[in-house]
Amino acid sequence: MPDTIYIIIAMILACGGTFAALWFLPFGGKLLGHDRGRKFAAGSEVNIGKPTGVGFYFVLVFTVMALIFAEHSVGFILMLVLVLASMVCGFLDDRSAAPWGEYIKGALDFGIAILGAIFFVCFFGSEVYISIGGASFDIPAVIYAILACILFIVSINATNATDGVDGLSGSLTILTLVTITVAGSIMDGFDVTKAVSGLILVAVIAAYLWFNHFPSKMLMGDAGSRAIGFFIAFYAMYMKVPFAYLIVGLPFLLDGGLSILKITIGRLTHKKVIILKNLITPVHDHLKKRKGLSVPKTWAVIVGFGLVVDIFYILIIFLCSI
Numbered sequence: 001m002p003d004t005i006y007i008i009i010a011m012i013l014a015c016g017g018t019f020a021a022l023w024f025l026p027f028g029g030k031l032l033g034h035d036r037g038r039k040f041a042a043g044s045e046v047n048i049g050k051p052t053g054v055g056f057y058f059v060l061v062f063t064v065m066a067l068i069f070a071e072h073s074v075g076f077i078l079m080l081v082l083v084l085a086s087m088v089c090g091f092l093d094d095r096s097a098a099p100w101g102e103y104i105k106g107a108l109d110f111g112i113a114i115l116g117a118i119f120f121v122c123f124f125g126s127e128v129y130i131s132i133g134g135a136s137f138d139i140p141a142v143i144y145a146i147l148a149c150i151l152f153i154v155s156i157n158a159t160n161a162t163d164g165v166d167g168l169s170g171s172l173t174i175l176t177l178v179t180i181t182v183a184g185s186i187m188d189g190f191d192v193t194k195a196v197s198g199l200i201l202v203a204v205i206a207a208y209l210w211f212n213h214f215p216s217k218m219l220m221g222d223a224g225s226r227a228i229g230f231f232i233a234f235y236a237m238y239m240k241v242p243f244a245y246l247i248v249g250l251p252f253l254l255d256g257g258l259s260i261l262k263i264t265i266g267r268l269t270h271k272k273v274i275i276l277k278n279l280i281t282p283v284h285d286h287l288k289k290r291k292g293l294s295v296p297k298t299w300a301v302i303v304g305f306g307l308v309v310d311i312f313y314i315l316i317i318f319l320c321s322i
Contacts, residue, residue: 003192010069010196011203014061018207021057022218031056033095035219050216053094054208055224059087062204070197075123079234082116086156086230090222105222112230113152117145120237129187129240136187136240151233151242154257155249159229160222161256162302165284166214166295170205171303172251173228177202177235179248179310184239186314186321198235201228214295247313251306255283 025032028051035052063080070076089108093100126144129136139147163169177198185195208224211217220228232249236242246253259281266274280286287298 003190006069006192007196007199010065010200014065014200015203015207017061017065018058018204019210021061022054022208022211025051025054025057025218031095033221035221050219052219053091053221053223054211054218055087055220055222055227056091058204058208058220059083059224059227062201065200065204066197069200071193073123075119076197078119078123079116079238082112082119083227083231083234085112087223087227090160090224090226094221094223109153109156109226110149113149113156116152116230116234117148120148120234121145124238127240128237128242129184130243147242148233148237151237151245152230154260155233155245155252156226156229157260158249158252158256159232160225161259161282162252162284163220163225164282165288165298165302166216167209167212168255168284168299168302169220169225169228170209170212171299172306173205173232174202174209175303175306175310176232176248176252179314180232180236180239180241180244182314183241183244183248183317186317188240194238198239201231201235214299244313248310250309251302255302258283 032051032053035048035050063084066080067077086109089105089112093105121141121144126139126141127136128139128144159169159173162172181195181198185191205228208220212219233242233245236245236248258276258279262274262276262279262281280289284298284302287293287301288295293301
């Protein structure tokens, strides 16, 4: 079967399966939690009571489709198990009567990230491509594992932090996965068994956005955002362009990552050092509260920025590869 047809069939089935699952939400009344709103988050009150944690459904669909159409190696299956583990941890938090403490979630993220880094180095190696120039090299395994662990933690939390505006996290995920797919294919050649996993998630998130665009009907919750964040980090390494995350992940890093950095520095210094005092984080809250932008305009600003960054990045690496 031609690669293009193979990918199209996989994406159609993934999109259709996700749409059906989210349309009917089987056992949703018993399974799902409901949004509690977020303290200090601008406009979060409009989401109170909406079904949350629907990432449970689309992560399951993604996993099944990836098992059918993508690589069948032990390493890939183990990484999918960790995607599911990220989803389950987030899902239990979504269903909890009171949100889990940040230390508990941080410890779980750290444990999953360590396993992910070890599994990746053991089964996939440590070869990476420099995104501009096309040269590849091997990073010493221990150093790569440490960097991989950091990437997993950053990606999980930055993706989670952007999930505060209808359609934002899902839209940025699609842009990021498509750009990583293109970048990896330019650098290392197109491998359908590798690329199809990222494109399956693109199709899954596209179906989710039908229900999550403004005004949203449901929310992915931590069940979705944490699993997506883990997979984005894995996919960047899987396509051998992990450093590309520093560019294609800029919207995640600037919107959600700055919030994590600000909170971390404040806590480590017992609030003696407060950075970005005049910036409300995540940045989408700053745009809504300080700049007075509506939800659709906030979405457009951040996604538009991401689109411009990704287009220029792809153009640069394409020109450098000629």
